[in-house]
Structure formats: C-alpha cells, structure tokens
Amino acid sequence: MHLFDQHHDMRLDIDNMSYEELLALGERMGNVSTGLSEDAITKCLTEIVYCSSDPIQEDNHEQDSSTICLVRDHLGRLNCKQLFHSSCIAKWLLSKNICPVCITSALEENFK
Template sequence: MFPSGFVSHVCFKNPFVSVEPIVSSSSYSLTDLTIKFNFSILKRFWYIRPKDEASEYRGRIWEDCSTKSTQIINHLSDTMLYEKLDNALSQVSMHFKHDFEDQQHVIVEQTARKLLSITTTSEMSEVCVDVELQIDHYCDGRIMLALEESSSVDGMVPASESSIKLLEPMEDDERNSNDECLVCLDELGEETNVLRLPCSHMFHAQCITKWLQNSHYCSLCRFEMPTD
C-alpha cells in the first residue's frame, strides 16, 4: 500500500537482522537451541526530482508482522545449521512470503553469521532473532514528467499489450552500456534489462513498458506502436 498519490517505479529491499542471546542457567542443552523470530517491515517512500536534485523523502509505513514463531533446531555446532535455518524461515514467513521470499538467502546468511559469532562467549538456550525488512520505494519524477509531456501531444493512447510483450530484449554484447535510456535519461548499464523498439531505439525495459502503457509513440522518433 502506497501513500495517496504515490506511484512506485522501482523499489530496493534491505534486510537487517539482530540477535539477542538469552542464557539459561538451569535448562541449557548442548543439543537444542530455541530460536524466536520476530518480523517487521519498514516501507519508505522517496520522490526522485526530474532535474537530478536530491531525492525527497515522502513518508514511511511500519508494519509489525506479529507472527512470533518458535523453531527448535540442533545446536549451532551442527553442520546443517544453514539448511535448518533456511527451513525454519520458510515456515515462519509463509504468511508474508511475497515481501521476504527474495531476501531469504541474505537473512539466513546474516542470522547464521551472527549466531556463530556469539557461541564462543555465550551459553545460550534461546535466542531472539529480529528481522526488519526495509523497502525503499521511489517515484521517478523524470518518468512522470516525460509521461505528462507525452500526454499533452499524444492524447494518452497506449500501445497494445501484445505489441509491448513482443518487444525484443537486447543482449549485453548488442548494446553500449554508456548509452542513455531516453525515458529516464540514465545510462542503460550492463546489469539492467533493455528492450529495443521496431525503430531500433533502446530503453530500460521497465521505463519503456511504463511509457508505452500511456503513449504508443517512441519517445525519440515518434514511431507509432500498434494500439488496440
């Protein structure tokens, strides 16, 4: 859910894991360790100014996922620690899988590393693992401005969905990564998906898809894509 009037063009996810050991003097076991997972999501919203000025902070939404689950795994000396943590996270995060799924590998890595770093100094029977997923959403004012300029000329007639799906992806060796995407004006780069229009002009896949969903013209040469 976004704040009123906010359009998300791209988002970046960063998980942060903290581990708090709980020492028990009476029930400590060399074979079992209780891990309690607490999940929360912090969504922050930013507006990228059209003239490459500093991004403007627009607000935040904090969500407590409230599912506080407990998993019992073998002691940390177990060689299967990583696999068991991965399985435990899959079970406790299933209710908010959409948000956490693509970050699970990083969360497991952070959790395992922090658990192993405290075993030499703490005799733990239980640990509390807090996982906060920070999601930064960006509304790109450059794209919004380009769409507004296009709408004043083109009457906002979108290209057909079928024609957008047929756009040709560009391989790394077929493009110059220093070339600019003529929608957002950033370099195409080497690790981004790039699409080529029938007129041979290249754009970031995400940029040109959003553009064509509003205007059926190439933003550079005014080549007309099919419409419904």
C-alpha cells in the first residue's frame, strides 16, 4: 500500500540540521510555557509547617516529609497528596503544571 504524504514539503529533517540551523529554528519557534501563574500555585498548593514537638506529626514522620529529599519543614502538599518543599515545588509549578512524582495535573479542577 502506497500512502501519499501531502505535508512532505512542510516537514523538517532535524537530524541533518547543523547546530546553527537548530538554534535558528528554536528562535523561530519561541517558548511555550506549560507552567502555572503564582495565583494558580497558591490555589493548588497547601502549605504545612512541621512541628517536631507535635506527637501526631512525630508518629507520621515518613508521611509528612518531602517526597524527594525527606526534609520536614515548610512543606507544600499538592492535590494529589504528594509533599515537597514549598519553595521547590512552587518553582517547578512555574514551568510545569504537573506533579513531578505521579504526573497528575496540579490544578484542583482537574481532580474532579
């Protein structure tokens, strides 16, 4: 079976492009941000301050620490219940609208 590719002349052969050609292509394409605004981040991020003198938090220390680095102060919980440092996850959410662990959307509207 022979299929006709009507868009053949529009496709770019990036495998055979030079470094300069790839840079020029990147400049023509521009940037697309998939991140959230600071207002949206405050809506989807619940901040938790760990208190080591609280016996309930002390018993659940494995659950109340950052998923990545296990530190327990100034945590931010996404709607998917993953915990991260508030400042670290806020930086991440500025560029990506997903949880870096479970890859679900960070906005609450998407958890219905």
